[in-house]
Amino acid sequence: MIIEIEDKLVSLDIITECFCCDLTKCKGRCCIEGDAGAPVTLDEMVKIEDNLDVVWGDLSASAQSVIDAHGVAYTDSEGDLVTSIVNGKDCVFTCYQDLETPDGIVKNCCLCAYERAYRKGKTSWCKPISCALYPIRVKTLKNGMTALTYNRWDVCRDAVRKGKEMNLPIYKFLREPLISRFGEQWYQALCEVAKELPDNLR
DSSP states (O other), X not given: OEEEETTEEEETHHHHSBOOOOHHHHTTGGGXXXXXXXXXXXXXXXXXXXXXXXXXXXXXXXXXXHHHHHOSEEEOTTSOEEEOEETTTEETTEEEEEEEETTEEEEEEEEEHHHHHHHTTSOSOOOOHHHHTTTEEEEEOTTSOEEEEEOOOGGGHHXXXXXXXXXXXXXXXXXXXXXXXXXXXXXXXXXXXXHHSOGGGO
């Protein structure tokens, strides 16, 4: 089922399904699984290139070689601009770090080099909005409208489990990136639609 909110088409499961990333379980596998990089805009590609020196030392030698040879992004089989990848799957901007949690150290987690630099105050740009919005995928349709869909992926099964335990719908989990992408007014309209859904659709 699709719901139209202003000029956006929103898949109902973004409201009804639960999700909450659990990095201690998945270890950031979304950065190194799949057959294409993360979708980026031309503006984001410029920001990636402008801040490349900041993260260069955190990238693997293989990633550096790919960037030197092919650049930071390419056009995939669907015609979308996406970040370059290593060995047909790993995002070139993946770095690894042990994470300290209340339950102990989680070793060798995949992190975004740009987000890590941002959190350390080394850059004012964090990461592509497509990464921040995941598991929502945003697509511009031929009629000019924007479609938001839930991208189901087995890699994120622990996020689904955790989201259900917390009773945290996708649209609430992604509140900040949704506001960043579409604005506070649009997000509040989404929340109003969610409140008015009949119980049998929740």
